[in-house]
Amino acid sequence: IHTQYSICEGAIKIDDLAEYCKNNKIKSLGLADTLNLCGALEFSEKLSKVGTQPIIGTQINLKSQNIVGKVTLYAKTEEGYKNLTKLSSLSYLNSNETEDPVCEIEDLIKNNYDLILLTGNYRDFFGKLFQANKIKLFNEFINLLKKNFDDRIYFEIQRHKENEEKNFENFILNNSKTLNIPLIATQEVFYLDKEMYEAHDALRCIGEKSFIDDKNRFRLSNEHFFKTNDDIVKLYSDIPEALENNYNFHLRFNFKPKKSKPILPSISHSENTAEEELFNQASDGLDKRLKNFIIKKNSSKNADQITNDYKQRLQHEINIINSMDYASYFLIVSDYIKWAKKNSIPVGPGRGSGAGSLVAYCLDITDLDPIEYDLIFERFLNPDRISMPDFDIDFCEEKRDQVFEYLKKKYKDGVAHIITFGKLKARMVLRDVGRVLGLSYGHVDRLCKMVPFDPSRPLTLQESIDREPRFKEEVKNNPKVKKLLDLSLRLEGLNRNMATHAAGVVIAGEKLAEQFPLYIDHSSNLILPSTQYDMYSSENAGLVKFDLLGLKTLTVIDKTVKRLKAKNINLNISKINQNDKKIFSLLSTGETTGLFQLESAGMREAIKQMKPNSFDDIIALVALYRPGPMGNIPIYNECKN
Numbered sequence: 038i039h040t041q042y043s044i045c046e047g048a049i050k051i052d053d054l055a056e057y058c059k060n061n062k063i064k065s066l067g068l069a070d071t072l073n074l075c076g077a078l079e080f081s082e083k084l085s086k087v088g089t090q091p092i093i094g095t096q097i098n099l100k101s102q103n104i105v106g107k108v109t110l111y112a113k114t115e116e117g118y119k120n121l122t123k124l125s126s127l128s129y130l131n132s133n134e135t136e137d138p139v140c141e142i143e144d145l146i147k148n149n150y151d152l153i154l155l156t157g158n159y160r161d162f163f164g165k166l167f168q169a170n171k172i173k174l175f176n177e178f179i180n181l182l183k184k185n186f187d188d189r190i191y192f193e194i195q196r197h198k199e200n201e202e203k204n205f206e207n208f209i210l211n212n213s214k215t216l217n218i219p220l221i222a223t224q225e226v227f228y229l230d231k232e233m234y235e236a237h238d239a240l241r242c243i244g245e246k247s248f249i250d251d252k253n254r255f256r257l258s259n260e261h262f263f264k265t266n267d268d269i270v271k272l273y274s275d276i277p278e279a280l281e282n283n284y285n286f287h288l289r290f291n292f293k294p295k296k297s298k299p300i301l302p303s304i305s306h307s308e309n310t311a312e313e314e315l316f317n318q319a320s321d322g323l324d325k326r327l328k329n330f331i332i333k334k335n336s337s338k339n340a341d342q343i344t345n346d347y348k349q350r351l352q353h354e355i356n357i358i359n360s361m362d363y364a365s366y367f368l369i370v371s372d373y374i375k376w377a378k379k380n381s382i383p384v385g386p387g388r389g390s391g392a393g394s395l396v397a398y399c400l401d402i403t404d405l406d407p408i409e410y411d412l413i414f415e416r417f418l419n420p421d422r423i424s425m426p427d428f429d430i431d432f433c434e435e436k437r438d439q440v441f442e443y444l445k446k447k448y449k450d451g452v453a454h455i456i457t458f459g460k461l462k463a464r465m466v467l468r469d470v471g472r473v474l475g476l477s478y479g480h481v482d483r484l485c486k487m488v489p490f491d492p493s494r495p496l497t498l499q500e501s502i503d504r505e506p507r508f509k510e511e512v513k514n515n516p517k518v519k520k521l522l523d524l525s526l527r528l529e530g531l532n533r534n535m536a537t538h539a540a541g542v543v544i545a546g547e548k549l550a551e552q553f554p555l556y557i558d559h560s561s562n563l564i565l566p567s568t569q570y571d572m573y574s575s576e577n578a579g580l581v582k583f584d585l586l587g588l589k590t591l592t593v594i595d596k597t598v599k600r601l602k603a604k605n606i607n608l609n610i611s612k613i614n615q616n617d618k619k620i621f622s623l624l625s626t627g628e629t630t631g632l633f634q635l636e637s638a639g640m641r642e643a644i645k646q647m648k649p650n651s652f653d654d655i656i657a658l659v660a661l662y663r664p665g666p667m668g669n670i671p672i673y674n675e676c677k678n
Contacts, residue, residue: 038054038066038067038068038069038226039069039070039071039225039226039227040054040068040070040076040080041076041531041532042070042073042075042076042458042532043070043071043073043227044071044244044532044533044534044535045240045241045243045244045245045533045534046071046227046240046241046244047070047071047227047228048227048228048233048236048237048240048527048528048531049226049227049228049229050530050531051076051079051080051083051084052083053229054066054080054083054084054229055083055084055086055087055089056087057229057263058084058087058088058089059087059088059089061265062088063089064089064090064287065089065090065091065092065286065287066084066089066090066091066092067092067094067111067286068080068091068092068093068094068095069094069095069096069109069111069225070095070096071095071096071107072095072096072097072098072107072125072128072137072138073095073125073554073556073569074093074095074121074122074125074554074569075456075458075535075554075556075569075570075571075574077093077095077294077554077570078294078296078570078574078577078578079573079574080093081093081293081294081295082296082577085293090287090290090293091293092111092286092287092290093111093112093118093121093292093293093294094109094110094111094112094121094153095109095110095121095125096108096109096110096157096161097110097124097125097128097139097140097145098128098137098138098139098140098162099139099140099141099142099145099162100139100140100141101142101162101166101174101178102171102174104162104165104166104169104171105136105137105139105162105165106157106160106161106162106163106164106165106166107157107161107162108145108154108155108156108157108161108162108163109154109155109157109161109193110124110152110153110154110155111152111153111155111290112151112152112290112292113151113152113153113189113289113290113291113292114151114291114292115292116150116151117150117151117152117153117292118292118294119551119552120148120149120150120151120152121152122550122551122552122553122554123148123550123551124140124144124145124148125554125555125569126549126550126551126553126554126555126566127140127144127550128140129555129556129557129566130550130555130557130566132557133559134559134560142178142181142182145182146181146182146185149185149186149189151189152186152189153186153189153190153191153289154182154186154189154190154191155190155191155193155221155223156179156190156191156192156193156209157193158193158195158202158205158225159199159201159202159204159205160201163175163178163179164201164205166178167204167205167208168201168205176212176216179212179216179218180216183216183217183218188219190218191218191219191220191221191282192209192212192213192218192219192220192221193209193220193221193223194206194209194210194220194221194222194223194273194276194279195222195223195224195225196222196224196260196272196273197224197225197257197258197260197261198258198260199257199258199260210276219278219282220276220278220279220282221279221282221283221286222269222272222273222276222279222280222282222283223283224260224261224264224269225261226261226262226263226264227257227261227262228261228262228263229262229263230262230263231259231262233262233527234259234261234262235524236523236524236527236528237257237261238256238257239470239473239474239524239528240528240531241257242254242473243461243469243470243472243473243533247473248473248474248475249473249474249475250475269283294578296577296578296579297577297578297579298579299362299366299425299579299580299581300545300546300552300579300580300581301365301366301369301544301545301546301581302365302369302448302451302544302545302546303365303546304364304365304368304369304372310364311364311365311368312359312364314364314368315355315358315359315364315367315368315396316355318368318371318399318400319351319355319396319399319400320351320399321399322398322399322400322401323347323348323351323395323399326398326399326406327343327344327347330406331343331347331406331409332344334409346408347395347408350395350408350414351395351396351399353414354394354395354396354414354418355396357414357418357420358396358418360420361418361420361423363418363426366425366426366581367396367397367400367402367426368400369544369583370397370400370402370428370430370583371400371401371402372447373440373443373444373447373585374401374402374430375401376440376443377432377436377439377440377443378401380439382432382433382436382437382439382440383432383433383436383591383592383594383595384430384431384432384433384591385430385431385432385586385588385591386403386404386405386611387402387403387404387405387428387430388429388431389427389428389429390416390417391403391417391426391427391428391429392405392407392412393407393412393413393414393415393416393417394407394414394417394418395407395408395414397428402428402430404611410656425576425581425582427582427584428583428584429584429586430583430584430585430586431586431587431588431590431591432585432586432587432588432591433587433588433591433592433595434587434588434589434591434592435592437585437587438564440585441542441563441564441565441585442564444542444544444565445564445565448544449548450548450549450550451544451545451546451547451548451549452542452543452544452545452549452565453542453543453549453553453555453565453566453567453568454537454538454539454541454542454543454558454563454565454566454567454568455537455538455541455542455543455567455568455570455571455572455575455582456535456536456537456538456556456558456567456568456569456570456571457535457536457537457538457571457572458532458533458534458535458536458571459532459533459534459535459536460530460531460532460533461528461529461530461531461532461533462495462529462530463488463495463496463497463498463501463529464485464488464490465533466498466525466528466529467481467484467485467488467498467521467525468481468482468485469533470521470524470525470528471484471521474517474520474521474524476517476521481521484508484511484518484521487501487505487507487508488501488505489501489504489505493664497529498522498525498526498529499526502522508522535556535558536558536561537558537561537563537567538567538572539561539563539587540584540585540586540587541572541582541583541584541585542565542582542583542585543568543575543580543581543582543583544581544583545579545580545581549566549568550566553568553569553570553575553578553580554568554569554570555567555568555569556568556569568580588633590631590632590633593631594610598610615652616651616652618650621649621650621651624644624649624655625644625645625647625648625649626645627641627642627644627645629641629644634659635655635658635659639662640658640662643658643662643670644658646670646671646674647670647673647674647677647678648674648677648678654677657673658670661673
């Protein structure tokens with residue numbers, strides 16, 4: 038099965054596949070996405086839920102001389118899956134931007150334990166050797182693999198009514214007995230039902246950047262749909278042993294990837310546990326904050342009472358953090374923020390629910406006193422609602438890469454970005470399908486603009502067609518538009534390309550490449566590799582995400598402070614007066630371009646009407662300025678003024 042994670046090749050969403058398996062009582066199914074394991078965990082979870090046994094595999098490129106082609110590998114056990122993961126990661130880590138990810142045959146032999154190898158069809162590695170008439174090399178490789186894989190290698194027989202298939206099949210049948218390698222009947226499935234053939238062909242054209250009408254391009258037959266049991270039995274009735282091996286194949290597997298608890302690197306400081314270290318660092322931090330900031334700000338109040346209140350709150354938070362096993366998480370975040378500050382990399386004062394944590398304030402993760410602003414720790418971490426803590430930390434945009442370098446140096450191979458997938462959304466699918474159909478750019482652009490643009494609630498293509506009468510008019514006047522919409526509706530929502538979540542990193546204890554499949558995005562010049570699992574699967578697999586956001590505002594502040602220093606004006610940005618009347622007069626004019634979160638046209642209008650005269654007013658405005666609560670801004674302003 039090729040799911041949508043076989044980019045621009047598979048046209049099967051895993052949810053649809055699970056539904057199909059449930060309705061058709063499919064016993065077991067083998068995943069074999071092209072060159073990645075991106076969908077392995079999702080495939081395993083969703084198929085298991087409907088009672089289908091997931092068999093996890095992938096196709097990996099092998100290279101010999103100038104021939105590059107795929108073989109299919111399946112993991113029998115957890116040990117086998119680790120080897121599969123390692124090979125998939127290696128194929129990317131050892132490749133360069135001009136070639137597809139490949140493994141050497143030596144890598145395959147070195148990591149073959151508990152893997153089952155299928156030799157593929159006429160378009161794959163051994164098929165290409167056969168077509169290039171390199172029979173001697175073919176036999177050498179097969180004998181080498183047979184020696185190492187023993188009874189874990191099969192010759193594949195596939196029947197999709199394609200031209201070169203028969204010759205290769207005859208060759209395989211003749212060699213199967215000579216080389217003592219069993220046959221297995223398989224089908225390469227790219228889409229669920231036969232009607233999807235044309236849309237799938239368009240999808241392949243999108244990936245290949247070609248046109249549907251191009252006479253010279255390679256086309257697959259229309260036999261790559263999910264065939265029924267009866268169809269397969271009929272198709273391979275002349276080679277019963279190949280059918281029998283398919284039927285018994287699932288009995289060789291007793292593994293599937295599962296969800297995992299969060300995995301964090303062990304943070305050991307001399308003799309202390311992470312919990313002891315957290316308490317020590319937070320207590321020391323609180324003493325400094327009390328001395329330098331808190332008691333000075335509250336000089337009219339009793340210092341002992343203030344100290345007591347803060348210590349109680351600190352102990353309360355530490356108890357919750359320790360009970361949820363998140364001490365290491367706080368120490369890791371604190372470590373790279375302290376490093377950044379020590380190395381003159383501007384760091385934001387904190388935003389989001391994480392600013393409600395006194396522990397974070399004491400560990401220098403935030404520069405905001407949560408008690409002063411009545412912020413609630415339970416908004417961030419709540420024992421009744423178990424979820425990973427998530428600090429959104431802003432760094433100077435120009436120096437953020439230095440923090441990634443530091444993480445790489447400290448955690449070596451245990452750190453990576455997270456993959457993301459560009460999707461064929463309503464406008465994108467119209468543009469791509471319009472291009473491969475050969476429609477003019479102007480015409481397709483006009484159709485795309487009929488799809489309403491609403492990022493907060495994007496409409497599907499079908500919803501847009503139902504709402505917009507001009508679509509119906511276009512369909513009536515032009516049969517090509519009907520074809521465009523039909524194909525686009527079938528392809529909408531599929532993955533179109535791989536990219537990287539540049540702000541998010543995961544940090545795990547061991548060598549990541551051996552635990553989780555990795556990917557390298559050569560187009561982005563990133564310092565770190567990425568996981569092949571997206572954010573959802575990474576979290577389920579136990580990877581913990583850390584957000585390191587690049588913020589231009591911090592860069593501007595940093596450069597401004599340096600320019601002032603050159604004029605002998607020393608400004609400490611962390612000690613500025615938050616009750617400066619002149620600042621609030623300036624804000625009330627709406628001249629706020631360049632100020633973080635206050636610079637949009639709507640926000641400038643709202644701030645003019647509000648006429649803020651305290652920092653609390655700005656807090657209220659930022660909280661109200663979002664879909665829904667926005668309607669209350671005029672009421673707030675009337676009450677205030």
